[in-house]
Amino acid sequence: MGFFTGFASGFALTTTVLYLTVQVHRYNRLEQRNAIRDQTRALTWLASSTGAYDRRLIPSETEKLQELSPKRTQPTLSDLLKHRWNTEVETLANKAYEASWEDVRDMAVEGWSSAMRLVKNE
Structure with missing residues (x-):
């Protein structure tokens, strides 16, 4: 294998590994963001005073489930x-x-x- 062939193949391998590493890191950060957003929404719902004094204002179970589990918009x-x-x-x-x-x-x-x-x- 010549110098130019070895250099080109090493460059291609290195850039491919770096590109895939950056993409996996980006995807993990997006998943973490979504998980933190869901957890924040759940904690806000649990800590909200809605329904604490008047049970008629408490959300129904279906509303609570829809609020806690939003549709996935992330690919x-x-x-x-x-x-x-x-x-x-x-x-x-x-x-x-x-x-x-x-x-x-x-x-x-x-x-x-x-x-x-x-x-x-x-």
């Missing part, structure tokens, strides 16, 4: 990763479609020739 980790993947693939496809391949070819030839000059001089 799962796999959905987040799929969405990120799709947006990045779409961005890369648009860049590839809009790229001027003649300029890319000229830059590659220029880079190759400068690398060969550097290698031959040393």
Whole structure:
């Protein structure tokens, strides 16, 4: 394995691990936020004085359950990763479609020739 191949594969592996680590951390923080929000809502309901003096004002069991268990609006980790993947693939496809391949070819030839000059001089 050459230097450039090893460098590129190491870079790809490192960035992939870092990207996945950041996404898992973000997902865990969102889950923690939702759990703290649910716990705060439950404690607020338990500590509220509504119904403490007049039992007619106390919420019914169905209202209490609906209040304590809100609908999940947060997507799962796999959905987040799929969405990120799709947006990045779409961005890369648009860049590839809009790229001027003649300029890319000229830059590659220029880079190759400068690398060969550097290698031959040393």
